[in-house]
Amino acid sequence: MGTLDWLIVAVYGVIVIAIGLAASGKQNNTDEYFRGSRQLPWWAVGLSIIATSFSAASLLGGPGQGYGHGFLWLQLQLGDLLGYGLVIGLFLPFFVGLNLTTAYEYLEKRFDAKTRSLGSFCFLLFVISRLGALLFGASVVVSTVTGLDLAIAILIVGIFSIVYTVTGGITAVVWTDVLQFAMIFVGIGAGIWAAINGVEGGFGALWQAAGEGDKLAVVDLSWDPDNLYSLPTALFGYGIFAFAVAGTNQQSVQRYVSCADVPSARKAILLGWFSGFIGVAATLLLGVLLFGFYSLNAGLPETVGGDGILPFFIVNQVPVGASGFLVAAIFAAAMSSIDSALHSVSTCMTVDFYDRYFAKNSKYDSLTVAKFLIIVWGILGILSAFYVASTEQDLLPFLVTYSAIFLGPLLGIFLMGILLPRVNANGAFYGTVAAVILIVIGTEIGWLGNLGIWRSALTIPTAVLLGYGISLFGGTPSRRSLAGLTIWTKEPAFKPIGRPGLEDNRDNDDEYDY
Structure with missing residues (x-):
């Protein structure tokens, strides 16, 4: 220089x-x-x-x-x-x-x-x-x-x-x-x-x-x-x-x-x-x-x-x-x-x-x-x-693994929200947490050691399937938590009349029939 x-x-x-x-x-x-x-x-x-x-x-x-x-x-x-x-x-x-x-x-x-x-x-x-x-x-x-x-x-x-x-x-x-x-x-x-x-x-x-x-x-x-x-x-x-x-x-x-x-x-x-x-x-x-x-x-x-x-x-x-x-x-x-x-x-x-x-x-x-x-x-x-x-230490393999562990399930949450109206809040949350735990355990004991770049391709559907399965044991999402928020329910959201205090989504309000 x-x-x-x-x-x-x-x-x-x-x-x-x-x-x-x-x-x-x-x-x-x-x-x-x-x-x-x-x-x-x-x-x-x-x-x-x-x-x-x-x-x-x-x-x-x-x-x-x-x-x-x-x-x-x-x-x-x-x-x-x-x-x-x-x-x-x-x-x-x-x-x-x-x-x-x-x-x-x-x-x-x-x-x-x-x-x-x-x-x-x-x-x-x-x-x-x-x-x-x-x-x-x-x-x-x-x-x-x-x-x-x-x-x-x-x-x-x-x-x-x-x-x-x-x-x-x-x-x-x-x-x-x-x-x-x-x-x-x-x-x-x-x-x-x-x-x-x-x-x-x-x-x-x-x-x-x-x-x-x-x-x-x-x-x-x-x-x-x-x-x-x-x-x-x-x-x-x-x-x-x-x-x-x-x-x-x-x-x-x-x-x-x-x-x-x-x-x-x-x-x-x-x-x-x-x-x-x-x-x-x-x-x-x-x-x-x-x-x-x-x-x-x-x-x-x-x-x-x-x-x-x-x-x-x-x-x-x-x-x-x-x-x-x-x-x-x-x-x-x-x-x-x-x-x-x-x-x-x-x-x-x-x-x-x-x-x-x-x-x-x-x-x-x-x-x-x-x-x-x-x-x-x-x-x-x-x-x-x-x-x-x-x-x-060599960080590259670690960072690739770390990215898949968290970004894969995170993508799963968004896909559940946008593509699957039946998935409710508890299903999305606990399904994602369970997916992360399974992936961490699988990585530690060697189940996922050879997946390489395909690890995300496995973690995403794992989170989605777990989230959907857990949702089946709970109520269907409220109309307000779907309107304008999925590709299937594009009508604009509305404000409930005479029902104050609904700032948080509820799994059992204004249910859709599926």
């Missing part, structure tokens, strides 16, 4: 902080802080959707995947398209049309308060576990390419993310995500430029070497449930997992509900998918070209592989200037995920717990509480990253 490289990174940091400060002047209430008053342009929300999931691990893992497997990882984008398509068709009209702030408000409207709290709690467990890993992964890369001590890198990444997230709310998060996604492409472009100019013959020579190494394949039509690089597994196994992430993850839902209406949210989702497709393709292309580069130029140690290929290339091959853009891109990829995690956790804890249970008897307004929670969870995330650094 030369002076010019540090200057590029510093300028990027100043711009991010400036966006946060500019947005802070407009954050006067929770609707502005959590949803941007639903005035954010759909194209900015769309880029923010993909930037949120495009972490530092994505920027490093993409070139590693391209180096080792060519373009086969691109097949997973078809699974993402399936997942987003299901969200658009099933969930989006309810999330945006009901004027929600969190996805889990729907669960109270359809079921009851305890089911809403359960859904929000499952999401919180998922994000909290992920936050430390995001901070640690980003900090390792920053430490490697800059020479900074790992502890200092963790503090820099963590504190920087906290400052602009707490300052500007969702508006700052979305607009910095747009900047960060643009910076990611600038960084990838700098890496591709360095690789092309590092060999005689340029792009043509790199492409030919990659072809000779069988790195140009895009599709694998073989049926292998254990192989994520086969098209059926990438489309259906990963597609179901992507549906769970895109449909129940508040980090994504918060973007949808920040759009002005359903058509705008639909366009934002489709733009997010397309941008992700281009972004993944670009990182894979960089990896394929790096394979060609090191095939023509000796110098990649056998101990370097996977996520370590790009940092090694930056340190040893990328010239001054281009290194700064690549490091800034890694910062951008890291913070676009961290800021979203912090803001979504704060939103859920404020809206689903503080506003729901404590605000009436508290002297603190919700906006103050939300900002305070971002700081608290940012500090906890930093401490979690230090813990991860001390254990030196």
Whole structure:
């Protein structure tokens, strides 16, 4: 890292902080802080959707995947398209049309308060576990390419993310995500430029070497449930997992509900998918070209592989200037995920717990509480990253398992609510709890050890079947808990006349006949 490289990174940091400060002047209430008053342009929300999931691990893992497997990882984008398509068709009209702030408000409207709290709690467990890993992964890369001590890198990444997230709310998060996604492409472009100019013959020579190494394949039509690089597994196994992430993850839902209406949210989702497709393709292309580069130029140690290929290339091959853009891109990829995690956790804890249970008897307004929670969870995330650094454990398998354990049953709750009018509040709640317990036990004793990406495909129907079965032993849901809240009962909800005190759903009020 030369002076010019540090200057590029510093300028990027100043711009991010400036966006946060500019947005802070407009954050006067929770609707502005959590949803941007639903005035954010759909194209900015769309880029923010993909930037949120495009972490530092994505920027490093993409070139590693391209180096080792060519373009086969691109097949997973078809699974993402399936997942987003299901969200658009099933969930989006309810999330945006009901004027929600969190996805889990729907669960109270359809079921009851305890089911809403359960859904929000499952999401919180998922994000909290992920936050430390995001901070640690980003900090390792920053430490490697800059020479900074790992502890200092963790503090820099963590504190920087906290400052602009707490300052500007969702508006700052979305607009910095747009900047960060643009910076990611600038960084990838700098890496591709360095690789092309590092060999005689340029792009043509790199492409030919990659072809000779069988790195140009895009599709694998073989049926292998254990192989994520086969098209059926990438489309259906990963597609179901992507549906769970895109449909129940508040980090994504918060973007949808920040759009002005359903058509705008639909366009934002489709733009997010397309941008992700281009972004993944670009990182894979960089990896394929790096394979060609090191095939023509000796110098990649056998101990370097996977996520370590790009940092090694930056340190040893990328010239001054281009290194700064690549490091800034890694910062951008890291913070676009961290800021979203912090803001979504704060939103859920404020809206689903503080506003729901404590605000009436508290002297603190919700906006103050939300900002305070971002700081608290940012500090906890930093401490979690230090813990991860001390254990030196491999987190990827754990995080995949953890995501399936909580997001799979969480998707089951929403599917019960939207698709099955017969499911009542107790069925949804206790069926989901039972499903989580069964999955945890099955994982611990080895029943589910070999399912891999298909684990979500098992956990979702498990929760749905248990929830439906338990519901059969109870009353049918009330008319008010169904009207406008399922795909089969689209008539608008009504207010009961002369029957006060029905704020909570009841399983035996105004029953439908089935």
